[in-house]
Amino acid sequence: MNAQPPVLRPGRRLLAGLGLGALAIGGFALLRWSDSVDNAYFPKCPLYSLTGWHCTGCGTTRALHALAHGDVSQALASNSLLVLGAPVLVIGWTWRRALTLHGRPPGVFAAKWIWLILGVIVAYGVLRNVPYYPCTLLAPH
Amino acid sequence: MASGNPYQSTGAPTGAGQHVPNYLVQSIIATACCCLPLGIVAIIYAAQVNSKVAAGDISGAMQASNNAKMWSWIAIGLGLLGQLIYIGFMVLGGVASQM
Numbered sequence: 708m709n710a711q712p713p714v715l716r717p718g719r720r721l722l723a724g725l726g727l728g729a730l731a732i733g734g735f736a737l738l739r740w741s742d743s744v745d746n747a748y749f750p751k752c753p754l755y756s757l758t759g760w761h762c763t764g765c766g767t768t769r770a771l772h773a774l775a776h777g778d779v780s781q782a783l784a785s786n787s788l789l790v791l792g793a794p795v796l797v798i799g800w801t802w803r804r805a806l807t808l809h810g811r812p813p814g815v816f817a818a819k820w821i822w823l824i825l826g827v828i829v830a831y832g833v834l835r836n837v838p839y840y841p842c843t844l845l846a847p848h
Numbered sequence: 849m850a851s852g853n854p855y856q857s858t859g860a861p862t863g864a865g866q867h868v869p870n871y872l873v874q875s876i877i878a879t880a881c882c883c884l885p886l887g888i889v890a891i892i893y894a895a896q897v898n899s900k901v902a903a904g905d906i907s908g909a910m911q912a913s914n915n916a917k918m919w920s921w922i923a924i925g926l927g928l929l930g931q932l933i934y935i936g937f938m939v940l941g942g943v944a945s946q947m
Binding site: 747750751753754756763764767789796800812815816817818822825828829 | 867884931935
């Protein structure tokens with residue numbers, strides 16, 4: 708059994724971090740200075756164009772645009788799972804990274820949590836397509 | 849956090865090196881941002897990595913890890929490809945409407 712090398716070497720890891728940081732700042736600036744995302748400069752979902760299906764990620768660009776303008780209620784209307792769920796994942800991930808960096812391997816978290824995340828993602832993607840109240844609150848609007 | 853978890857034997861020669869990445873972050877990003885069911889396949893493999901590591905099956909976990917990595921990149925790649933095709937159609941549509 709070989710020990711798996713880390714995903715990225717420290718130098719590469721720093722570079723990837725800086726790249727992602729620059730991307731995030733650039734993305735925020737672009738969203739902040741755009742009046743709307745309903746134009747050709749922002750990517751559209753090919754799946755939605757083809758099927759009209761509101762998948763789990765539907766409304767992500769609109770939600771981020773609303774957040775960049777400080778409009779939390781519009782962000783929740785566009786994609787509530789992103790607004791409520793992403794911070795949970797980011798905090799969890801940061802917590803585990805911090806444990807690892809302090810030399811305390813955080814252990815393997817039980818697979819049931821990953822199944823739970825998957826279940827939430829799938830359920831959200833199904834429920835927001837149900838055309839009856841209160842499911843209609845989940846669809847981007 | 850099952851007992852018999854290799855991570856808990858810190859300091860043991862086999863304990864430290866056996867980090868099996870589950871690519872959960874990439875898998876979730878692929879699923880949510882690329883609108884693709886393939887991201888779900890990647891998340892299923894990510895879950896398998898953790899359950900197999902917990903059961904002590906390191907080689908099985910590494911296989912699941914490789915699958916999680918492969919499927920999350922396929923999902924991200926297809927998402928980007930779909931985006932390019934979409935832009936291509938938009939451009940074609942724009943050109944066609946001018947003719």
